[in-house]
Amino acid sequence: MIKITAKPIDVQKVIDTASSLGAGAVNVFIGTVRDNAHRKNVRWLEYEAYESMAVAEIRMIIEEAAHRWKLMGWAVSHRVGTLRPGEVAVVVAVSAAHRKESFEACEFIIDAIKAKVPIWKKEVFEGGEEWISANPSMVINVN
């Protein structure tokens, strides 16, 4: 399952979709909105996606991971729209026979999503707003 959605993500449902009876290990990464990124008080984030391409890019990433780590199940859900601190922005869940593969595959997928998938976030903080990673002058370490 690959989903780009404006509705709150049901984490348990993503996990259930990724689970498999033959798998002994499920790893789940949940990206949430921080209340204090880069020393600013974050009021909310605006996420937008180039949805059809985002789904295609995530599919390619998943296919590579599934092959490399012999995944038995997987699911990715990414939120768009307005998100407040504490809300879930992205969930990646994978299942594999053993735990090492599940950790490696899940980390590979979220790293690749953050590097390649056409989704953007604008941080709205007290006193301004900023598209994350857009400008070279910003030194940002996004989670």
Place this chain on the structure above:
Amino acid sequence: MIKITAKPIDVQKVIDTASSLGAGAVNVFIGTVRDNAHRKNVRWLEYEAYESMAVAEIRMIIEEAAHRWKLMGWAVSHRVGTLRPGEVAVVVAVSAAHRKESFEACEFIIDAIKAKVPIWKKEVFEGGEEWISANPSMVINVN
């Protein structure tokens, strides 16, 4: 929260306990019972724990991880009793500012739990039963 329980684990509750408003990343490991470990058809697993010591050992592991990776939240729940294939045996959830720390800390914790914490499982398969890892003759790669 550290819990050794005979009741089914509520994964979402473990995740919620580990979450924190200041954290941007939550990593969750879920260990489940496989239906086909070591080429045998698993009917069920019997888990038992030396509960008071298990809690003390998990606490030490968590304290080390929390310090090393500056965790903002964490929770561990381990099941005991009879577990059928597909059931959740253990959930480890941690939250941190950034994703790399969350992955590393979660993997460290589950690795240490499997290496040190006094919990045992007996595999009941078609035609026999076996305490996992107990005897040197068994070559076993447990997830």
Place this chain on the structure above:
Amino acid sequence: MTERKLKLKAFGIAREILGSREVEIISSAQRVGDLRDGLLKAYPKLQGLKSFMIAVNQAYAAEDILITETDEIALIPPVSGG
């Protein structure tokens, strides 16, 4: 070069710079690289971005890819999902 009408999609900060999520431009650009050069001139604020990619038909496109009028062309500023 013949000038053509091209439809562009723009996202994130590129959408704000172009002023809309869907923009029609008149361009003589034959390849992705030409289009990029034209856009950087027409919208100088794009020069302030750390990078921007162009996607053709929902895939990142190399500079020498030929563009046709029916292609779905999109401006991809630095991504920041997750």
Place this chain on the structure above:
Amino acid sequence: MTERKLKLKAFGIAREILGSREVEIISSAQRVGDLRDGLLKAYPKLQGLKSFMIAVNQAYAAEDILITETDEIALIPPVSGG
């Protein structure tokens, strides 16, 4: 050496070998290492284990730790949680 009554907890395969989760033994063992030697003789099946540790008061105990009658002593066969 004086013989003493010691209460042992046993888990997993050690519980099955000793026949019960709580066992009382008479032992002259002063230290953890002596107790281990005595148990390996009294319950030869323990020799078949990949390893077994002894915990005193809910912590893994080194071989030279002194045992008292009021200590909580437990036999820890190879763990396999998770």
